[in-house]
Amino acid sequence: MPTDKISPQARSEVMRRIRKRDTKPELALRRLVHGMGYRYRLYRKDLPGSPDxxxxxxxxxxxxxxxxxxxxxxxxxxxxxxxxxxxxxxxxARNVERDAEVRAQLAALGWKVLVIWKCEITDPGLVGERVAAFLGS
Incomplete structure (x- = not known):
């Protein structure tokens, strides 16, 4: 269905269904990282950006x-x-700007940050290599 033919109510319903947490790519990343033997915490609200x-x-x-x-x-x-x-x-543009601000804040606090993109999760081997190199296994 073309997006210009959708009613405002239908658009609102579609946008409401977009989740912030526990998305399919995020769950795939968690399974991969856990399978590699790493243990982690989720969504630390005390850190800038509430990392995944x-x-x-x-x-x-x-x-x-x-x-x-x-x-x-x-x-x-x-x-x-x-x-x-x-x-x-x-x-x-504001999302991109906020991401840069969060990375700068985390670096100032002494944290290392890795960004995995949704399109990359389709290649678990590559993502696994990036995570292993990042975490220093």
């Missing part, structure tokens, strides 16, 4: 970013919205 996976003993964390919402550079999933571009482009 936190490894306290290693002072490291992993964020699982959606390619659209966080505008993955060069990714086909990070397309620009055609409807209401003035609203969406400002919103998405």
């Amino acid at each position: 996976l936190v490894f306290p003993g290693r002072r490291a964390m992993i964020f699982m970013h959606g390619c659209f919402w966080h505008q993955h550079p060069g990714c086909r999933l990070a397309r620009q919205p055609k409807s209401r571009p003035d609203y969406w482009l400002a919103k998405l």
Whole structure:
């Protein structure tokens, strides 16, 4: 169904169903990391950005970013919205800006940060290599 033909009520319902936590890519990442033998904490609210996976003993964390919402550079999933571009482009730009601010805050606190993108989770081998290199196994 083309997005320009959807009613505001239907659009609101679609947007309401987008989850912040426990998304399919995030669950796949958790299964992968747990299967590699790493143990982690979820969503530490006392840290900037409420990271998805936190490894306290290693002072490291992993964020699982959606390619659209966080505008993955060069990714086909990070397309620009055609409807209401003035609203969406400002919103998405602010997300990218906030991500950079959070990474800077975490670095200042002595934390290492790894970002895994939604499109990358389709290659578990590559993600596993990145996680192992990041966590220093």
